[in-house]
Amino acid sequence: MDFALSEEHIIFRDQIRNFAETEIGPLVEEAEETGVTPLQLFPKMGKLGYLGVTYPEKYGAAGADKITEMILIEELNKVCAGIAGAVSTTHSGLGIRAINNFGTEEQKQRFLAPAIKGERIAAFALTEPDAGSDAISMRTRAVKDGSDYIINGSKIFISNGTFADIITTACYTSDPKTVKRGQGISLIVVEKGMPGFTARKLHKVGNNSQETAELSFEDVRVPQENLIGVEGQGLTQVLATLKAGRLAYGARATGLAQAAYDIVFKYAHERVQFGKPIASFQANTFKLVDMAISVDIMRLMTYRGAWMSDQGMDFMKEACMVKVFASETLQQLMLNALSIHGGYGYMLEYPIQRLWRDAKMLNITEGTTEMSRLAIARELGIKVG
Ligand SMILES: Cc1cc2nc3c(=O)[nH]c(=O)nc-3n(C[C@H](O)[C@H](O)[C@H](O)COP(=O)(O)OP(=O)(O)OC[C@H]3O[C@@H](n4cnc5c(N)ncnc54)[C@H](O)[C@@H]3O)c2cc1C
Numbered sequence: 001m002d003f004a005l006s007e008e009h010i011i012f013r014d015q016i017r018n019f020a021e022t023e024i025g026p027l028v029e030e031a032e033e034t035g036v037t038p039l040q041l042f043p044k045m046g047k048l049g050y051l052g053v054t055y056p057e058k059y060g061a062a063g064a065d066k067i068t069e070m071i072l073i074e075e076l077n078k079v080c081a082g083i084a085g086a087v088s089t090t091h092s093g094l095g096i097r098a099i100n101n102f103g104t105e106e107q108k109q110r111f112l113a114p115a116i117k118g119e120r121i122a123a124f125a126l127t128e129p130d131a132g133s134d135a136i137s138m139r140t141r142a143v144k145d146g147s148d149y150i151i152n153g154s155k156i157f158i159s160n161g162t163f164a165d166i167i168t169t170a171c172y173t174s175d176p177k178t179v180k181r182g183q184g185i186s187l188i189v190v191e192k193g194m195p196g197f198t199a200r201k202l203h204k205v206g207n208n209s210q211e212t213a214e215l216s217f218e219d220v221r222v223p224q225e226n227l228i229g230v231e232g233q234g235l236t237q238v239l240a241t242l243k244a245g246r247l248a249y250g251a252r253a254t255g256l257a258q259a260a261y262d263i264v265f266k267y268a269h270e271r272v273q274f275g276k277p278i279a280s281f282q283a284n285t286f287k288l289v290d291m292a293i294s295v296d297i298m299r300l301m302t303y304r305g306a307w308m309s310d311q312g313m314d315f316m317k318e319a320c321m322v323k324v325f326a327s328e329t330l331q332q333l334m335l336n337a338l339s340i341h342g343g344y345g346y347m348l349e350y351p352i353q354r355l356w357r358d359a360k361m362l363n364i365t366e367g368t369t370e371m372s373r374l375a376i377a378r379e380l381g382i383k384v385g
Contacts, residue, residue: 046118077255082209095122161213206357250302
């Protein structure tokens with residue numbers, strides 16, 4: 001058993017940390033205030049090989065291992081969870097993973113390679129107003145018309161949806177009434193500018209630097225070349241996409257938690273009450289210690305899952321476990337971080353409140369913690385009602 005990062009991992013970590021602090025850091029305040037994602041980061045990161053790091057070198061990616069991806073996600077989230085979500089979780093992860101895993105060579109050249117360069121930005125549209133956790137109750141339909149599909153329906157809470165060039169969209173290609181539940185779903189790439197496709201920006205309480213949208217499809221004509229893989233295999237493709245994404249939540253939570261710990265550590269040593277730094281009061285000391293322990297466990301669980309993925313082992317249970325543990329532990333950690341700040345923690349001019357707001361999203365998206373618990377129960381062989 002080896003718990004040390006390799007020399008290459010350490011070099012990569014230092015590089016991405018430096019990039020995040022110097023190139024992303026200065027953009028955070030404005031992006032959070034305006035709610036506009038700094039799109040210039042996509043080509044910049046693409047040039048440096050920071051988009052889709054695990055995808056094959058053939059398409060311009062780094063062909064790196066999963067541990068490298070987790071390091072990247074943690075470092076980006078330390079600086080800004082919203083921007084990290086836009087460039088890594090959504091674009092490099094959800095948006096193009098199914099194209100990489102199931103797409104044709106032509107689709108990889110047309111969608112994956114430009115996305116890795118940061119020339120085309122990706123999103124992933126699964127959730128609908130009446131189909132969230134129960135995603136297979138979706139109503140969006142794609143009906144064959146000659147060599148095209150005609151798509152009608154709507155999607156909600158779609159990250160990067162306002163500006164994405166390619167939207168990996170889940171829809172029924174068969175009449176859901178005529179197939180078994182969950183069968184007949186396909187993933188189709190809808191492209192920005194296609195007539196009938198519109199996006200409306202939504203306003204959130206956190207992660208403001210990553211734009212979120214409601215999407216509408218009204219008779220959107222999409223060529224059949226944009227169907228990913230085999231028609232009707234969408235559910236398998238969605239589950240595979242979400243499985244890898246859940247692991248990344250460990251890295252996202254670790255990044256946010258480490259950032260909160262660093263802020264609180266400094267604040268608690270500088271703030272003086274009763275003639276002493278507040279870090280020296282046992283109630284605060286213990287909170288700081290508990291935060292450090294949580295960060296350590298989150299990171300270890302994340303690396304374990306990534307290692308399993310790199311060994312080609314099945315990591316479904318571990319990915320769900322890290323998502324539940326890390327995203328829930330993070331909520332308490334953020335409350336402690338706020339408490340140590342006293343009244344200042346509640347003021348918008350102190351950075352800790354942003355981290356607290358951003359953290360909440362982690363136990364909602366890509367399967368709520370409740371749904372992840374159900375998935376773990378199934379993996380454990382527990383009879384689920
Ligand atoms: C900021 C943000 C970004 C997002 N980005 C994307 C994106 O890019 N693409 C995308 O497709 N979606 C995206 N989503 C949607 C997200 O995945 C859903 O919000 C999530 O899956 C939950 O669905 P819902 O909101 O409809 O909640 P519901 O499914 O209505 O659930 C409500 C509550 O009931 C619980 N619940 C539901 N069913 C069960 C059950 N069987 N057992 C126990 N508890 C249950 C849930 O856990 C939750 O607590 C995003 C959401 C947010 C907030």
